[in-house]
Amino acid sequence: MRLPSWLSQHLAALRAVLVLTVLLGLAYPLALVAVGRLPVLDGRADGSLVTVGDRTVGSSLIGQSFTDADGNPVPRYFQSRSSAAGGGYDPTATAASNLGPESVVDRLSTDPADSTPSLLTQVCARSKAVGERDGVDGRRPYCTPDGVGAVLAVFRTDGLTGRITRVVSVNQVAPATPFVSTWQGIPVEPARPGHDYVAEGGVVTPVRGEAPAAPAVPADAVTASGSGLDPHISPAYAEIQVGRVARERGADPAAVRRLVRAHTAGRALGFLGEPTVNVLELNLALDEELPAR
Incomplete structure:
Protein backbone atom coordinates (compact mmCIF):
# COMPACT_ATOMS: atom_id res chain seq x y z
CA MET A 1 0.00 0.00 0.00
CA ARG A 2 1.36 3.39 -0.99
CA LEU A 3 1.68 6.03 1.68
CA PRO A 4 -0.11 9.33 1.19
CA SER A 5 2.07 11.86 -0.60
CA TRP A 6 2.08 14.27 2.37
CA LEU A 7 3.35 11.52 4.67
CA SER A 8 6.07 10.47 2.18
CA GLN A 9 7.26 14.07 1.98
CA HIS A 10 7.43 14.40 5.75
CA LEU A 11 9.35 11.12 6.10
CA ALA A 12 11.83 12.22 3.42
CA ALA A 13 12.35 15.51 5.24
CA LEU A 14 12.86 13.66 8.53
CA ARG A 15 15.49 11.36 6.93
CA ALA A 16 17.30 14.42 5.51
CA VAL A 17 17.33 16.07 8.95
CA LEU A 18 18.73 12.93 10.58
CA VAL A 19 21.44 12.43 7.92
CA LEU A 20 22.52 16.09 7.99
CA THR A 21 22.54 16.10 11.80
CA VAL A 22 24.88 13.11 11.85
CA LEU A 23 27.13 14.53 9.13
CA LEU A 24 27.26 18.21 10.11
CA GLY A 25 26.44 18.02 13.81
CA LEU A 26 28.63 15.06 14.75
CA ALA A 27 30.99 13.77 12.05
CA TYR A 28 32.21 17.15 10.79
CA PRO A 29 32.96 18.70 14.24
CA LEU A 30 34.66 15.49 15.41
CA ALA A 31 36.76 15.41 12.24
CA LEU A 32 37.89 19.01 12.85
CA VAL A 33 38.76 18.18 16.47
CA ALA A 34 40.78 15.18 15.27
CA VAL A 35 42.66 17.33 12.72
CA GLY A 36 43.33 19.90 15.45
CA ARG A 37 45.01 17.24 17.58
CA LEU A 38 47.64 16.47 14.91
CA PRO A 39 51.16 17.17 16.26
CA VAL A 40 51.70 20.11 13.90
CA LEU A 41 48.39 21.79 14.70
CA ASP A 42 47.64 20.99 18.33
CA GLY A 43 49.35 24.14 19.65
CA ARG A 44 47.22 26.37 17.44
CA ALA A 45 44.06 24.45 18.28
CA ASP A 46 44.76 25.06 21.97
CA GLY A 47 45.09 28.80 21.41
CA SER A 48 48.79 29.15 20.52
CA LEU A 49 49.60 29.54 24.21
CA VAL A 50 53.03 30.83 25.21
CA THR A 51 54.64 29.34 28.31
CA ASN A 98 31.91 51.07 16.32
CA LEU A 99 32.94 54.74 16.28
CA GLY A 100 33.69 56.23 12.86
CA PRO A 101 35.33 59.33 11.36
CA GLU A 102 32.28 61.47 12.16
CA SER A 103 32.63 60.80 15.91
CA VAL A 104 34.25 64.12 16.85
CA VAL A 105 31.98 65.52 19.60
CA ASP A 106 32.26 64.16 23.15
CA ARG A 107 29.22 63.43 25.27
CA LEU A 108 29.85 65.50 28.39
CA SER A 109 28.04 64.96 31.68
CA THR A 110 28.40 66.11 35.28
CA ASP A 111 28.69 62.39 36.09
CA PRO A 112 31.98 61.09 34.64
CA ALA A 113 30.41 57.63 34.27
CA ASP A 114 27.91 59.07 31.78
CA SER A 115 30.53 60.95 29.75
CA THR A 116 31.61 59.33 26.48
CA PRO A 117 34.68 60.52 24.55
CA SER A 118 34.43 60.68 20.79
CA LEU A 119 36.79 58.69 18.58
CA LEU A 120 38.68 61.91 17.83
CA THR A 121 39.22 62.66 21.53
CA GLN A 122 40.31 59.06 22.18
CA VAL A 123 42.91 59.38 19.40
CA CYS A 124 44.08 62.77 20.69
CA ALA A 125 44.38 61.55 24.30
CA ARG A 126 46.30 58.43 23.29
CA SER A 127 48.66 60.40 21.06
CA LYS A 128 49.39 62.88 23.85
CA ALA A 129 50.01 60.05 26.35
CA VAL A 130 52.32 58.15 23.99
CA GLY A 131 54.22 61.34 23.18
CA GLU A 132 54.81 62.07 26.85
CA ARG A 133 55.73 58.48 27.70
CA ASP A 134 58.15 57.96 24.82
CA GLY A 135 59.57 61.44 24.46
CA VAL A 136 58.24 62.20 20.97
CA ASP A 137 55.97 64.88 19.54
CA GLY A 138 52.45 63.76 20.43
CA ARG A 139 50.65 66.49 18.48
CA ARG A 140 48.10 65.50 15.83
CA PRO A 141 45.89 67.48 13.45
CA TYR A 142 42.47 68.36 14.93
CA CYS A 143 43.70 67.81 18.49
CA THR A 144 44.03 70.37 21.29
CA PRO A 145 47.22 70.66 23.38
CA ASP A 146 45.36 69.09 26.34
CA GLY A 147 44.50 65.98 24.31
CA VAL A 148 40.88 66.30 23.17
CA GLY A 149 39.29 66.89 19.78
CA ALA A 150 39.73 70.47 18.54
CA VAL A 151 36.11 71.02 17.58
CA LEU A 152 33.96 74.15 17.71
CA ALA A 153 30.20 74.58 17.60
CA VAL A 154 29.63 77.75 15.58
CA PHE A 155 26.25 79.45 15.93
CA ARG A 156 25.04 81.77 13.16
CA THR A 157 22.01 83.99 12.82
CA ASP A 158 20.59 81.95 9.92
CA GLY A 159 21.69 78.43 10.85
CA LEU A 160 24.41 77.59 8.32
CA THR A 161 24.95 81.14 7.11
CA GLY A 162 24.81 84.63 8.49
CA ARG A 163 26.64 86.42 11.22
CA ILE A 164 28.40 84.35 13.90
CA THR A 165 26.79 84.95 17.29
CA ARG A 166 28.43 82.35 19.52
CA VAL A 167 31.31 79.83 19.46
CA VAL A 168 31.80 76.90 21.87
CA SER A 169 34.76 74.53 22.19
CA VAL A 170 32.52 71.49 22.55
CA ASN A 171 35.10 69.05 23.99
CA GLN A 172 36.63 71.35 26.59
CA VAL A 173 34.87 71.92 29.91
CA ALA A 174 35.71 74.76 32.30
CA PRO A 175 38.13 75.35 33.93
CA ALA A 176 39.88 74.25 30.72
CA THR A 177 40.90 77.14 28.49
CA PRO A 178 39.56 76.87 24.91
CA PHE A 179 42.30 75.97 22.44
CA VAL A 180 41.56 79.18 20.51
CA SER A 181 40.51 82.36 22.29
CA THR A 182 38.47 83.77 19.39
CA TRP A 183 36.97 82.48 16.15
CA GLN A 184 36.45 85.05 13.42
CA GLY A 185 36.34 87.78 16.04
CA ILE A 186 33.94 86.00 18.44
CA PRO A 187 35.22 84.86 21.88
CA VAL A 188 35.28 81.06 22.28
CA GLU A 189 33.68 79.69 25.43
CA PRO A 190 34.22 76.26 27.04
CA ALA A 191 31.45 73.68 26.94
CA ARG A 192 29.00 73.01 29.74
CA PRO A 193 28.18 69.39 30.64
CA GLY A 194 24.74 68.17 29.62
CA HIS A 195 24.43 70.49 26.61
CA ASP A 196 24.00 69.17 23.06
CA TYR A 197 25.35 72.09 21.08
CA VAL A 198 24.65 70.40 17.76
CA ALA A 199 20.96 69.95 18.64
CA GLU A 200 20.92 73.58 19.78
CA GLY A 201 21.93 74.68 16.28
CA GLY A 202 25.71 74.84 16.42
CA VAL A 203 27.62 73.88 13.27
CA VAL A 204 30.35 71.33 14.05
CA THR A 205 33.66 72.82 12.93
CA PRO A 206 36.86 70.76 13.43
CA VAL A 207 40.01 72.90 13.53
CA ARG A 208 43.20 71.40 12.11
CA GLY A 209 45.67 73.45 14.13
CA GLU A 210 49.44 73.58 13.59
CA ALA A 211 50.34 69.93 14.19
CA PRO A 212 52.62 68.27 11.61
CA ALA A 213 50.89 66.57 8.69
CA ALA A 214 52.77 63.34 9.48
CA PRO A 215 52.46 62.77 13.25
CA ALA A 216 55.41 61.23 15.09
CA VAL A 217 53.03 58.83 16.88
CA PRO A 218 51.87 56.19 14.32
CA ALA A 219 48.23 55.34 13.72
CA ASP A 220 48.28 51.92 15.40
CA ALA A 221 49.44 53.56 18.65
CA VAL A 222 46.24 55.62 18.87
CA THR A 223 43.60 53.27 17.43
Whole structure:
Protein backbone atom coordinates (compact mmCIF):
# COMPACT_ATOMS: atom_id res chain seq x y z
CA MET A 1 0.00 0.00 0.00
CA ARG A 2 1.36 3.39 -0.99
CA LEU A 3 1.68 6.03 1.68
CA PRO A 4 -0.11 9.33 1.19
CA SER A 5 2.07 11.86 -0.60
CA TRP A 6 2.08 14.27 2.37
CA LEU A 7 3.35 11.52 4.67
CA SER A 8 6.07 10.47 2.18
CA GLN A 9 7.26 14.07 1.98
CA HIS A 10 7.43 14.40 5.75
CA LEU A 11 9.35 11.12 6.10
CA ALA A 12 11.83 12.22 3.42
CA ALA A 13 12.35 15.51 5.24
CA LEU A 14 12.86 13.66 8.53
CA ARG A 15 15.49 11.36 6.93
CA ALA A 16 17.30 14.42 5.51
CA VAL A 17 17.33 16.07 8.95
CA LEU A 18 18.73 12.93 10.58
CA VAL A 19 21.44 12.43 7.92
CA LEU A 20 22.52 16.09 7.99
CA THR A 21 22.54 16.10 11.80
CA VAL A 22 24.88 13.11 11.85
CA LEU A 23 27.13 14.53 9.13
CA LEU A 24 27.26 18.21 10.11
CA GLY A 25 26.44 18.02 13.81
CA LEU A 26 28.63 15.06 14.75
CA ALA A 27 30.99 13.77 12.05
CA TYR A 28 32.21 17.15 10.79
CA PRO A 29 32.96 18.70 14.24
CA LEU A 30 34.66 15.49 15.41
CA ALA A 31 36.76 15.41 12.24
CA LEU A 32 37.89 19.01 12.85
CA VAL A 33 38.76 18.18 16.47
CA ALA A 34 40.78 15.18 15.27
CA VAL A 35 42.66 17.33 12.72
CA GLY A 36 43.33 19.90 15.45
CA ARG A 37 45.01 17.24 17.58
CA LEU A 38 47.64 16.47 14.91
CA PRO A 39 51.16 17.17 16.26
CA VAL A 40 51.70 20.11 13.90
CA LEU A 41 48.39 21.79 14.70
CA ASP A 42 47.64 20.99 18.33
CA GLY A 43 49.35 24.14 19.65
CA ARG A 44 47.22 26.37 17.44
CA ALA A 45 44.06 24.45 18.28
CA ASP A 46 44.76 25.06 21.97
CA GLY A 47 45.09 28.80 21.41
CA SER A 48 48.79 29.15 20.52
CA LEU A 49 49.60 29.54 24.21
CA VAL A 50 53.03 30.83 25.21
CA THR A 51 54.64 29.34 28.31
CA VAL A 52 57.70 30.27 30.34
CA GLY A 53 58.80 27.31 32.40
CA ASP A 54 55.57 25.80 33.68
CA ARG A 55 53.65 29.09 33.58
CA THR A 56 51.36 30.20 30.74
CA VAL A 57 52.02 33.88 30.08
CA GLY A 58 49.71 34.54 27.14
CA SER A 59 48.95 33.69 23.54
CA SER A 60 50.86 34.59 20.42
CA LEU A 61 47.50 35.22 18.69
CA ILE A 62 45.75 37.33 21.35
CA GLY A 63 47.17 40.62 22.57
CA GLN A 64 47.42 41.73 26.16
CA SER A 65 48.23 44.85 28.15
CA PHE A 66 51.54 45.36 29.93
CA THR A 67 50.35 47.46 32.84
CA ASP A 68 50.65 47.49 36.63
CA ALA A 69 47.86 46.91 39.17
CA ASP A 70 46.61 50.48 38.67
CA GLY A 71 46.45 50.13 34.89
CA ASN A 72 49.54 52.24 34.23
CA PRO A 73 51.94 51.12 31.46
CA VAL A 74 55.04 49.35 32.80
CA PRO A 75 57.93 51.42 31.36
CA ARG A 76 60.38 48.53 30.85
CA TYR A 77 58.02 46.78 28.44
CA PHE A 78 56.91 47.56 24.91
CA GLN A 79 53.26 48.59 24.98
CA SER A 80 50.52 47.06 22.86
CA ARG A 81 47.94 49.05 20.93
CA SER A 82 44.64 49.97 22.57
CA SER A 83 41.80 47.44 22.74
CA ALA A 84 38.03 47.95 22.64
CA ALA A 85 37.29 44.30 23.51
CA GLY A 86 35.53 44.38 26.88
CA GLY A 87 37.86 45.86 29.47
CA GLY A 88 40.73 45.33 27.02
CA TYR A 89 41.85 42.19 25.13
CA ASP A 90 38.87 40.18 26.40
CA PRO A 91 38.49 37.16 24.03
CA THR A 92 34.85 36.73 25.14
CA ALA A 93 33.98 40.29 24.08
CA THR A 94 35.96 40.74 20.88
CA ALA A 95 34.73 43.88 19.15
CA ALA A 96 35.60 47.30 17.87
CA SER A 97 34.26 50.54 19.32
CA ASN A 98 31.91 51.07 16.32
CA LEU A 99 32.94 54.74 16.28
CA GLY A 100 33.69 56.23 12.86
CA PRO A 101 35.33 59.33 11.36
CA GLU A 102 32.28 61.47 12.16
CA SER A 103 32.63 60.80 15.91
CA VAL A 104 34.25 64.12 16.85
CA VAL A 105 31.98 65.52 19.60
CA ASP A 106 32.26 64.16 23.15
CA ARG A 107 29.22 63.43 25.27
CA LEU A 108 29.85 65.50 28.39
CA SER A 109 28.04 64.96 31.68
CA THR A 110 28.40 66.11 35.28
CA ASP A 111 28.69 62.39 36.09
CA PRO A 112 31.98 61.09 34.64
CA ALA A 113 30.41 57.63 34.27
CA ASP A 114 27.91 59.07 31.78
CA SER A 115 30.53 60.95 29.75
CA THR A 116 31.61 59.33 26.48
CA PRO A 117 34.68 60.52 24.55
CA SER A 118 34.43 60.68 20.79
CA LEU A 119 36.79 58.69 18.58
CA LEU A 120 38.68 61.91 17.83
CA THR A 121 39.22 62.66 21.53
CA GLN A 122 40.31 59.06 22.18
CA VAL A 123 42.91 59.38 19.40
CA CYS A 124 44.08 62.77 20.69
CA ALA A 125 44.38 61.55 24.30
CA ARG A 126 46.30 58.43 23.29
CA SER A 127 48.66 60.40 21.06
CA LYS A 128 49.39 62.88 23.85
CA ALA A 129 50.01 60.05 26.35
CA VAL A 130 52.32 58.15 23.99
CA GLY A 131 54.22 61.34 23.18
CA GLU A 132 54.81 62.07 26.85
CA ARG A 133 55.73 58.48 27.70
CA ASP A 134 58.15 57.96 24.82
CA GLY A 135 59.57 61.44 24.46
CA VAL A 136 58.24 62.20 20.97
CA ASP A 137 55.97 64.88 19.54
CA GLY A 138 52.45 63.76 20.43
CA ARG A 139 50.65 66.49 18.48
CA ARG A 140 48.10 65.50 15.83
CA PRO A 141 45.89 67.48 13.45
CA TYR A 142 42.47 68.36 14.93
CA CYS A 143 43.70 67.81 18.49
CA THR A 144 44.03 70.37 21.29
CA PRO A 145 47.22 70.66 23.38
CA ASP A 146 45.36 69.09 26.34
CA GLY A 147 44.50 65.98 24.31
CA VAL A 148 40.88 66.30 23.17
CA GLY A 149 39.29 66.89 19.78
CA ALA A 150 39.73 70.47 18.54
CA VAL A 151 36.11 71.02 17.58
CA LEU A 152 33.96 74.15 17.71
CA ALA A 153 30.20 74.58 17.60
CA VAL A 154 29.63 77.75 15.58
CA PHE A 155 26.25 79.45 15.93
CA ARG A 156 25.04 81.77 13.16
CA THR A 157 22.01 83.99 12.82
CA ASP A 158 20.59 81.95 9.92
CA GLY A 159 21.69 78.43 10.85
CA LEU A 160 24.41 77.59 8.32
CA THR A 161 24.95 81.14 7.11
CA GLY A 162 24.81 84.63 8.49
CA ARG A 163 26.64 86.42 11.22
CA ILE A 164 28.40 84.35 13.90
CA THR A 165 26.79 84.95 17.29
CA ARG A 166 28.43 82.35 19.52
CA VAL A 167 31.31 79.83 19.46
CA VAL A 168 31.80 76.90 21.87
CA SER A 169 34.76 74.53 22.19
CA VAL A 170 32.52 71.49 22.55
CA ASN A 171 35.10 69.05 23.99
CA GLN A 172 36.63 71.35 26.59
CA VAL A 173 34.87 71.92 29.91
CA ALA A 174 35.71 74.76 32.30
CA PRO A 175 38.13 75.35 33.93
CA ALA A 176 39.88 74.25 30.72
CA THR A 177 40.90 77.14 28.49
CA PRO A 178 39.56 76.87 24.91
CA PHE A 179 42.30 75.97 22.44
CA VAL A 180 41.56 79.18 20.51
CA SER A 181 40.51 82.36 22.29
CA THR A 182 38.47 83.77 19.39
CA TRP A 183 36.97 82.48 16.15
CA GLN A 184 36.45 85.05 13.42
CA GLY A 185 36.34 87.78 16.04
CA ILE A 186 33.94 86.00 18.44
CA PRO A 187 35.22 84.86 21.88
CA VAL A 188 35.28 81.06 22.28
CA GLU A 189 33.68 79.69 25.43
CA PRO A 190 34.22 76.26 27.04
CA ALA A 191 31.45 73.68 26.94
CA ARG A 192 29.00 73.01 29.74
CA PRO A 193 28.18 69.39 30.64
CA GLY A 194 24.74 68.17 29.62
CA HIS A 195 24.43 70.49 26.61
CA ASP A 196 24.00 69.17 23.06
CA TYR A 197 25.35 72.09 21.08
CA VAL A 198 24.65 70.40 17.76
CA ALA A 199 20.96 69.95 18.64
CA GLU A 200 20.92 73.58 19.78
CA GLY A 201 21.93 74.68 16.28
CA GLY A 202 25.71 74.84 16.42
CA VAL A 203 27.62 73.88 13.27
CA VAL A 204 30.35 71.33 14.05
CA THR A 205 33.66 72.82 12.93
CA PRO A 206 36.86 70.76 13.43
CA VAL A 207 40.01 72.90 13.53
CA ARG A 208 43.20 71.40 12.11
CA GLY A 209 45.67 73.45 14.13
CA GLU A 210 49.44 73.58 13.59
CA ALA A 211 50.34 69.93 14.19
CA PRO A 212 52.62 68.27 11.61
CA ALA A 213 50.89 66.57 8.69
CA ALA A 214 52.77 63.34 9.48
CA PRO A 215 52.46 62.77 13.25
CA ALA A 216 55.41 61.23 15.09
CA VAL A 217 53.03 58.83 16.88
CA PRO A 218 51.87 56.19 14.32
CA ALA A 219 48.23 55.34 13.72
CA ASP A 220 48.28 51.92 15.40
CA ALA A 221 49.44 53.56 18.65
CA VAL A 222 46.24 55.62 18.87
CA THR A 223 43.60 53.27 17.43
CA ALA A 224 42.24 49.87 18.40
CA SER A 225 42.12 46.93 16.00
CA GLY A 226 38.81 45.71 14.58
CA SER A 227 38.88 42.58 16.72
CA GLY A 228 40.31 44.27 19.80
CA LEU A 229 42.68 41.29 20.14
CA ASP A 230 45.54 42.15 17.77
CA PRO A 231 48.83 41.04 19.41
CA HIS A 232 50.97 43.07 17.00
CA ILE A 233 52.19 46.63 16.63
CA SER A 234 53.89 48.28 13.69
CA PRO A 235 57.69 48.57 13.49
CA ALA A 236 57.19 52.35 13.61
CA TYR A 237 55.39 52.13 16.97
CA ALA A 238 58.06 49.76 18.27
CA GLU A 239 60.81 52.15 17.17
CA ILE A 240 59.54 55.12 19.18
CA GLN A 241 59.45 52.89 22.29
CA VAL A 242 63.05 51.66 21.95
CA GLY A 243 64.63 54.56 23.84
CA ARG A 244 62.34 54.22 26.86
CA VAL A 245 62.70 50.44 27.09
CA ALA A 246 66.49 50.62 26.75
CA ARG A 247 66.71 53.32 29.43
CA GLU A 248 64.49 51.42 31.88
CA ARG A 249 66.54 48.25 31.39
CA GLY A 250 69.93 49.94 31.40
CA ALA A 251 70.56 48.43 27.97
CA ASP A 252 72.08 49.62 24.71
CA PRO A 253 69.32 50.83 22.33
CA ALA A 254 71.07 48.92 19.53
CA ALA A 255 70.56 45.67 21.44
CA VAL A 256 66.87 46.46 21.91
CA ARG A 257 66.51 47.25 18.18
CA ARG A 258 68.13 43.92 17.36
CA LEU A 259 65.42 42.12 19.34
CA VAL A 260 62.73 44.20 17.64
CA ARG A 261 64.07 43.14 14.23
CA ALA A 262 64.23 39.51 15.34
CA HIS A 263 60.53 39.60 16.26
CA THR A 264 59.33 41.50 13.21
CA ALA A 265 57.34 39.48 10.68
CA GLY A 266 57.15 40.58 7.06
CA ARG A 267 54.11 40.84 4.82
CA ALA A 268 52.06 37.67 4.40
CA LEU A 269 53.03 35.91 1.15
CA GLY A 270 55.44 38.76 0.57
CA PHE A 271 52.81 41.33 -0.43
CA LEU A 272 49.75 41.15 1.88
CA GLY A 273 49.42 43.52 4.83
CA GLU A 274 52.27 45.29 6.59
CA PRO A 275 55.25 44.14 8.70
CA THR A 276 54.29 43.53 12.35
CA VAL A 277 55.96 43.07 15.72
CA ASN A 278 54.55 40.54 18.22
CA VAL A 279 54.60 42.45 21.52
CA LEU A 280 54.38 39.46 23.90
CA GLU A 281 57.17 37.54 22.21
CA LEU A 282 59.34 40.67 22.08
CA ASN A 283 58.84 41.40 25.78
CA LEU A 284 59.63 37.81 26.72
CA ALA A 285 62.84 38.03 24.70
CA LEU A 286 63.71 41.26 26.52
CA ASP A 287 63.27 39.62 29.93
CA GLU A 288 65.45 36.73 28.86
CA GLU A 289 68.27 38.62 27.13
CA LEU A 290 68.13 42.12 28.62
CA PRO A 291 66.58 41.84 32.10
CA ALA A 292 66.01 45.06 33.97
CA ARG A 293 68.98 45.95 36.20
